[in-house]
């Protein structure tokens with residue numbers, strides 16, 4: 075196995091994947107498929123403690139720290155949101171906290187999905203990204219302290 | 221009785237309904253917008269309607285050449301502003317068939333009107349153990365103000381049950397009335413399901429027991445001719461922005477016999493007759509309830525909106541909107557896996573639905589990509605959603621400017637969305 079792809083490399087990979095589709099309908103179908111294939115958050119974590127309130131859609135997010143990397147599992151009750159959650163997990167999962175904090179999420183713009191991150195959408199994604207960053211900060215402090 | 225403006229119909233003679241709607245659409249600049257590369261199909265009218273150019277220009281004219289503070293100046297501009305503001309009150313009085321202009325209070329909207337009645341009418345008369353009656357269908361704006369006043373007084377909020385189709389359980393209503401019931405607060409039309417509530421019958425039954433009734437008419441006024449005298453309703457509340465008028469303005473109609481006795485809701489300028497530190501005497505109705513500089517432009521724009529609706533005519537509005545509802549019900553029922561939420565016999569032009577097991581958010585997001593504005597979620601009616609065991613719905617709500625073609629676009633786009641979601 076070669077070296078692990080960086081966050082921006084995975085982002086580029088996603089952009090290429092989406093470029094394959096000619097119209098937005100194809101892109102959304104693909105996004106929804108990706109959401110379907112996201113391994114669900116363990117039912118025991120599908121609770122209020124891990125819930126990010128989005129008002130319209132709900133997102134659950136759990137993070138753990140393994141061998142210096144953050145492992146994310148997540149879920150959403152809406153398919154489009156879940157697809158976007160799957161993309162975020164795909165790029166950010168199993169990364170060092172510092173890389174997560176510095177992550178460039180521009181790929182979402184390039185696949186024309188960035189509008190979904192607006193807080194006015196009330197779908198929990200904007201809050202999810204904030205929560206991801208908080209986890210990264212938290213784990214960074216933990217790892218520096220030990 | 222509604223009298224003054226009955227004659228002012230736009231001449232639709234010789235035009236068929238489609239041509240009339242084309243003419244109407246030309247009055248609404250927002251209806252020619254393009255959204256996500258599609259012509260906008262605006263089906264979120266229950267949340268707020270678009271504005272005709274007549275209203276927009278009226279507000280613009282007011283700010284351009286007629287603005288000054290009302291009720292205070294002897295100078296010409298102030299006199300004129302006051303005149304327009306007050307004549308808008310007359311238009312609204314006529315629009316809803318009130319007997320006296322003193323019964324028409326300008327507020328910020330339905331929510332503000334209900335809060336005014338909760339604090340100024342209900343609070344002083346409520347004792348611990350007294351009851352206020354609402355239904356399971358209410359908008360949060362017709363629940364929370366009563367919860368607040370119940371907390372303040374020790375009174376209790378009782379809730380009338382609904383049937384699965386979204387109509388109210390009249391037996392339960394009758395059984396819920398007691399000698400402790402001090403007020404009934406009820407929607408005229410449900411915003412999330414479209415159910416038309418038989419408020420006239422409710423009012424008559426309530427009055428038989430000496431109980432006053434407040435009607436939340438936010439969703440009724442845009443669709444049907446309201447005659448508060450005929451209804452014999454005690455308080456009637458509605459918002460300007462849902463009836464083609466401006467935001468931030470609404471109406472509280474109240475019977476004079478109640479308004480006279482009620483203490484002011486807020487203190488400030490305009491609501492007083494004289495102020496001293498020994499005591500203040502309040503202004504007469506309706507000014508007693510309009511503290512501070514009011515939303516003058518809003519009130520004037522609201523008057524124009526009411527005139528606009530009168531010109532279109534409620535006969536046309538009801539007839540045409542019923543057709544839109546029928547078409548939507550017919551087209552959408554052909555979509556596999558689509559389930560209507562709210563199927564009462566008497567409905568305003570609102571359809572709420574779910575598509576298979578999909579989340580309303582997904583459906584609304586995809587419809588937006590097709591240029592269609594609908595609403596998803598609980599529509600500020602969480603109790604009715606939990607009563608029906610669903611987190612929310614997709615809601616398409618129609619206005620007299622929507623077309624049959626737009627409904628077909630909605631149906632086709634729902635088919636396409638279904639393919640995207642379930643392929």
Ligand SMILES: Cc1ncc(COP(=O)(O)O)c(C=O)c1O
Nearest residue numbers: 329330331359361411436438459
């Ligand atoms: C039935 C009903 N009541 C009250 C309201 C609140 O109206 P506003 O926000 O204009 O005060 C609404 C608006 O959504 C409504 O539909």
